[in-house]
Amino acid sequence: MDLLMPAERVLYDRAYYLSDEAEKDYAFEVAEEHGVDVGEVLYSDELMKEVRDALDRDIDLYLDDEIANFDSMLRELKCGDDPEHPAEISVVAMGSVGRWDVPSRGLVAANSLRDLIDGKGSADALVDCQIDRIVDTNGTFSIEASHHDGTAYLDVRLISGVSFDGKGFRLGGERYAPGKMDLDDFHILLGNLYDVSDVGPCSLPHFAERAYGAAQESYRFGETVFDIYCETSGTDRPYKVMVSAGETVGKDAGTRFASAEEAKAWCYRYSMRELADEEKKPVPGKAASAAKKAAGCSAGDGTGDAGAIKL
Structure with missing residues (x-):
């Protein structure tokens, strides 16, 4: 299923x-x-x-x-233009490294992704590794790597108020030399901050959205893909859903939503209708026509209301 x-x-x-x-x-x-x-x-x-x-x-x-x-x-x-992230911002990654004897978990902070990968952060998490995949999943940023006797996986996030270099680390505007705070304690502190996603000093990168204009969130049901975008137009319902199925790519659902959660709920209802229809996955136009019939409206060709998909 x-x-x-x-x-x-x-x-x-x-x-x-x-x-x-x-x-x-x-x-x-x-x-x-x-x-x-x-x-x-x-x-x-x-x-x-x-x-x-x-x-x-x-x-x-x-x-x-x-x-x-x-x-x-x-x-x-x-540069400080984004109020969510002050100028002092770094990358922090938590994950696991599997070696021949035992996998280990840990956390590493660095001033840039390049420093993180090159081992110039608080630890060299990817020593002897080659990068196999980089994946963005609804704002997360994961690195999958491998080496001669195991694999590594890192979940990368952005962290504000913390930076690290060869002289030590800066936390809350104050510089700490490596001996002033134990590095293990520093990692414990970062670990506590790391678990607070999108709140406070630690957040998801949303790299594909920021760098390439990709959807804020994307979901898949069989061969159907739902892309949720946020349009910053000052409206109280800024979210829209674009549906791709079969040969139809990026068809506007025609409804605007107040939040990403509300948009996702619409995607779920759309998917459940497909599942109930004998496991068929109709293209958006046919799905809209079927929905209109169920509502007692004129069936038409499923392209009424400027081709909007409605439930």
Whole structure:
């Protein structure tokens, strides 16, 4: 049975660049550059070398791009224009590192995502690791990595009022040398702050939303995807839902909501109607037509009210 689940937004996937799918995708690009058929590329040692060279380049280039874009977002937040985040803001990550003997859990703080990954924060959580995936799920930012005898997983958040460098850390505007507060106590303090999501000094990054204009929240039910956006237009109902199903992509639900929770509840009701309809997943236009029939309205073609989807 399908359930309404948060939809991952994969920002980087190392496995893609090692796959047959990527090789074919890049072969099409090389074919277009040379004005030849893709079959000619696939059977040409010289042209396939171009394909593999491009894959070898991009497997690290696109990872570096995501890290740089995250840190660019962080620098903008440090300007102090966002009241949720004062200028003194860092990244903090909690997670687990699995080694051959025993997995360990911990927390690391750093002044940037690049510092976190390069081991220049309060601890080197990703020592000897390669980054496998970076995923944004409704504002969370997770890093999945691996090494020769295990894996690592980090959940990255933003934390205000704390910064860390080689001289120690700054907390609440006061600098503490490493000996003034034990680093373990510092990590305990950060751990307490870390658990307060979107309240106080610790918050979700919402990187895909801030950097790329992606939906604030996304959910999936089978093949149907619901994207929830917040429109900052001063209205008391700023949230909207865009529905993608089948060949229909990004169809406006036609209703505005007062909160993301209210919008998600609408997505759930929409999904439950699909589930009740003999496990079918209708495209939004047909779903709207069926809903109008159930309400005793004229069926039409499901595109009335400017194509809005209604329950």
